[in-house]
Amino acid sequence: MKNIVVLTGAGISAESGIKTFRDDDGLWEGHDVMQVASPLGFKNNPELVLDFYNQRRRQLKQVEPNAAHLALKELEEQYNVSIITQNVDDLHERAGSENVVHLHGELFKVRSTFDKELIFDWKEDLNVGDFCEFNSQLRPHIVWFGEQVPLLETAALEVEKADILIIIGTSMQVYPAAGLKDFAPPHCQMYFIDPQPAITETKNLSIIAENASTGVKKLVEQLLDVSSDGV
Incomplete structure (x- = not known):
């Protein structure tokens, strides 16, 4: 199975009612x-x-997990999925995701x-x-301001194995988390889901300019269709 790594930020939890x-x-x-x-x-x-x-x-x-959290769980049916989150909530786990790295604590x-x-x-x-x-x-x-991010190396190792990298609800402008995408291998296909994306599309980067709940559901359906077709 291909490896999918998902990077999530405050935007995915905001739709469950958690303030950014x-x-x-x-x-x-x-x-x-x-x-x-x-x-x-x-x-x-x-x-x-x-x-x-x-x-x-x-x-x-x-609060409860929203459609985006639940859709990411569905990917585990056909992919090896790792979630790296900047969020300190447990909504990914409550949605059923099994491999979650919390960069900023819990x-x-x-x-x-x-x-x-x-x-x-x-x-x-x-x-x-x-x-x-x-x-x-x-x-x-x-993990407070001024403190090291102890799981950053663990997260980087996950991204290095990614065939597909999905970035949801984060600007990826705040370091050190923003640097994680740079660990993706050359063949990795990236998807960026955000209603106001501050980046442009490239050959390996596709943008879905929607909220997490709708954008993730759309992408998950697409990836599951592709996988079932054996492509």
């Missing part, structure tokens, strides 16, 4: 992102940061501030005073 990372004014839910998404912000005001992610966690419980997980390898599933509120076994505060398992 930040608004045009640079604020995220009314906060400067450096206050709620940086190690310094956590050091200066851990209560604010934990409350911010508690609200995000509660919101995530109230909202339903927390980790120890003493040992970053101590990671725990966590769906309830996280508060100051919630400690790991080493008596150290737990923090959201999120």
